[in-house]
Amino acid sequence: MHPPGADTVLVRHGDVNTKSNTVKRYMEGLLVENLEALLTDRSIPGEVERRWNRPLIHTSEDAIEDATDTVTDVFGVVSASPALTVSTEKARIIEALEETARACYNGGTFAVDARRADKTLPYDSEDIAREGGTAIWEAVADDFEPEVDLDDPDLTFGVEVREDLTFIYLETVPGPGGLPLGSQEPVIALVSGGIDSPVAAYEMMRRGSPVVPAYVDLGDYGGIDHEARAMETVRILSTYAPNFDMHVYRIPGGETVDLLVNEMEQGRMLSLRRFFYRAAETLADRVNANGIVTGEAAGQKSSQTVRNLGVTSRATRLPIHRPLLTWDKADIVAKAREIGTFSDSTIDAGCNRVTPGRVETNARLEPLLAAEPDDLLERAATAAADATLVAP
Template sequence: MHPPGADTVLVRHGDLNTKSTTVKRYMLRILVENLEAALEDRSVSGAVDRRWHRPLITTDEADVEAAVEAAASTFGVVSASAAVTLEPDREAIYDVLAETARRHYTGGSFAVDARRADKRLPYTSEDVAREGGTAIWEAVEDEFEPEVDLEDPDLTFGVEIREEEAFVYLDSVSGPGGLPLGSQEPMVALVSGGIDSPVAAYEIMKRGSPIVPVYVDLGEYGGIDHEARAMETVRILTQYAPNFDLRVYRIPGGETVAHLVEEMETGRMLSLRRFFYRVAEQIAERTGASAIVTGEAIGQKSSQTAQNLGVTSRVTDLPIHRPLLTRDKQDIVATAREIGTYADSTIDAGCNRVAPDRAETNARLERLLAVEPDGLLERATAAANDADLIEP
């Protein structure tokens, strides 16, 4: 929903405002590039104006809602609003508020949220809120009895006033927040296609790090559906990063999985995890990635007890980041639904057949190495060297 004649998108960022001038300027440039890429990817017309406090997207009314959605899918954006641009003249603002009310205010309570950036203007935010509210009231009072509610209104009319222009808007569409993608170093993301790993990758992207997706093909223990769901979840993540390369490194792991199933009972899942980490380390060295990202959370699975995570992590010198470490499953599921990866992540792929009947929950590295088949890490290096790079 937007005011009649809306021609601008107000783009609000959050964490950028906590940065030094130099860092903010750097991140703002990246944010603008990503906004431009989001518009181009969706074939939405618009020009991005890199303003220091509030970037703007100039477009037309036909595309303004699509431009809002593009902005709201961009990492670093807290919210976006479709607005109409006008002179910072009080009477002009009141006229637009009245016209907007006649179009969209059909009952219930309302409020005016007015903000004045330029304190030199000869009126205050309170003046605009009060007098603008009167203009809205008078515009609709012949149709119904309006109601003012400053605490929890059904409809809020937003006004932002600057030195040379003002903006009137209605809705604010929430964005992901975080930092602009590309403002941090890339990381290798182990993606299985389950619920957790795509959410972990998304959370790392939200903090500015592009991902290098790595998928380990489990052979007969995974199958075509296992790979399909992994690729689909990565494809969904590409929608949040249209100007980044999210091709997937597909690792041949079927023979290794079969070997572990044949040779190991106790600790099998931990040795498989060590295999994954060493593969990720090899891909990180090849791509210049700075760390590994997984969807693990403490205690969610038997292989993810605090003790087991400590043991398996020692196979690599790279940091292993676990954005979901302390999150409850229902919270992770909610995020997966929100970002669009949940449906494909719940396809039954049968990979649970790898797990032994009796799980190891309190591993010790020395005991694990004593039963782990020789050459496992060499297998990981060879598998990484044989990786295919494919489009999701």
């Protein structure tokens, strides 16, 4: 819902405000670039104005809702409000509140949440809240009995008075929060096309890290459907970052998977994880990435017990980022639905045939090294060197 004549999206960021002025200025610049890129990619008309603490999207009333929806997909945005801009003259603010009430307030409780940034103005936020509330009441009193509720109103009239403009809005739409994409170093995202890995990649993007997607081709144990679902989840992730390269590195792993299936029973899945990690490390050196992100969660699978994670992690010198480490599966599924990757992640691709009949939950490194092929990590490095780029 927006006031009649709404022409601006008021954008708010959060963690950016905790930075020094120099870093904050840099991150706000990235945020503006990312806002512009997403608006352009989705063909939403809007001009981004960079302001200290509050980037603005100037658009038309016809496009205001689409612009708000787009803005709240941008990493680093905490929330956004479709707003009407008026002058800082108190009489004009009160008049705009009356007009908004007549158009949008049709029952229930209400409140006025007023804030004033410019302390030199001849009124304060309490004046706006009190006089604005009276004006709203009188504007609708002939149609129904209005009621004020300052604690939990059905409708809140937001008023934000800045140095030269006032913004009037009726809703605050949450965004992903985090940091602007590009404010942190890139990481390799191991994507399998399952439910977890795209969500983990999204969470790293939300904290500012561009991801370099890497898919390990499992050969006969994966197949066309396995690869297709991985590519589709990356394609969906790319819609949140149209100004970043999201081509996928396809790493050949079929021969190694076949070798592990034929030669290993206990610990097979752990050795396969070690293969993934070393391949990702080699690829990271190639593309100047600074870590690896996976969708692993403590205890979710046999290969993801705390002990097993410790054993498999030693295959790489790079940090392995596991943003879902403490998440429950239900929360991961909910996030996958929210960002749009869930449907494709649930396609049955048959890759569970790699899993042995007896799983290892309490591995130790030395016995695992003795059981796995001596050249496993060399195979991984070679596979990563042979990786090819594929468009998602």
